[in-house]
Amino acid sequence: MLIEVLPEISDAELEQFMQIMLTQYGHDFRGYAPASLKRRLGSVIKKYGLPGLTILNHRLLTQPEYIRYFINEITVSTTELFRDPSAWIAFRTQALPPLFTLPEIRIWHVGASTGEEVLSMAILLKEIGLYDKARIFATDIDDISIEKAAQARYPIRLKPLYEQNFQAVFPGKSLTQYTAESNNQLVFRPELLQNVKFLRHNIVTENPFGEFEVILCRNLLIYFTPALQDQVVTKLVDSLVTGGILMVGTKESLFWCSAAKRLVSVNDTERIFRKQR
Numbered sequence: 001m002l003i004e005v006l007p008e009i010s011d012a013e014l015e016q017f018m019q020i021m022l023t024q025y026g027h028d029f030r031g032y033a034p035a036s037l038k039r040r041l042g043s044v045i046k047k048y049g050l051p052g053l054t055i056l057n058h059r060l061l062t063q064p065e066y067i068r069y070f071i072n073e074i075t076v077s078t079t080e081l082f083r084d085p086s087a088w089i090a091f092r093t094q095a096l097p098p099l100f101t102l103p104e105i106r107i108w109h110v111g112a113s114t115g116e117e118v119l120s121m122a123i124l125l126k127e128i129g130l131y132d133k134a135r136i137f138a139t140d141i142d143d144i145s146i147e148k149a150a151q152a153r154y155p156i157r158l159k160p161l162y163e164q165n166f167q168a169v170f171p172g173k174s175l176t177q178y179t180a181e182s183n184n185q186l187v188f189r190p191e192l193l194q195n196v197k198f199l200r201h202n203i204v205t206e207n208p209f210g211e212f213e214v215i216l217c218r219n220l221l222i223y224f225t226p227a228l229q230d231q232v233v234t235k236l237v238d239s240l241v242t243g244g245i246l247m248v249g250t251k252e253s254l255f256w257c258s259a260a261k262r263l264v265s266v267n268d269t270e271r272i273f274r275k276q277r
């Protein structure tokens, strides 16, 4: 196995980085898990062939136009259409039915990345005839990912995986009814995004912007320390209506979160919860 050697980062350099991000740009990285933050910083430093974090800090201080690219480089944007298909099956069969009769379903994707999770939701809602009732908000700290999400175009090489995940959730159906191919890209039909608003939003430093029947915050909490997970989950639970659904990543736990006592489990394995009545 090839082990990537990344530059050393001292605590003092990391401290200086946090200060610059906070005071210059209003981004608070103090509650991100230090080991993975250092790894990401190390790979940015290596990408540009810099001698260490001090020079990157200087670039962040003196080149404000770089911040947009830096946020894209430092965050992990890994995602998939119908990522963890069994979680989507559980969401559809166990979490959604009580919401069927509502006049409107407001859905918030926190850390939506390049948009595949939002498209999964839009397709699922189309399949069960609920799309027209939905108002979907997709937010992320990363401008560049959000711009990609709004385009809903992906490299064609992803098609087999996305088709396979879709068919795991909807056996016997084909994703092709929702997509076209153009210039080596898999292009999703624009009507899937008709009820979707994309916004840049930092869940650590900014307040939620309303109440929601469903919140998905998947594969983001793992990058936070337990204390920050607790704060963020409290924010999310506060923004859910009573009876609303919270879905986190299948490898994430609400163990550290005081707000978990306001939730009941809908499906333990798939990490789907309902706010208690």
Ligand SMILES: C[S@@+](CC[C@H](N)C(=O)[O-])C[C@H]1O[C@@H](n2cnc3c(N)ncnc32)[C@H](O)[C@@H]1O
Binding pocket: 075, 076, 077, 078, 079, 080, 083, 110, 111, 112, 113, 114, 117, 139, 140, 141, 142, 145, 201, 202, 203, 204, 205, 217, 218, 219, 220, 249
């Ligand atoms: C690994 S992706 C998860 C994407 C998708 N939710 C999924 O599960 O497939 C994590 C996303 O969280 C975003 N993120 C990181 N810190 C954030 C913050 N403070 N506020 C909002 N989004 C953040 C990253 O930019 C990235 O797009």
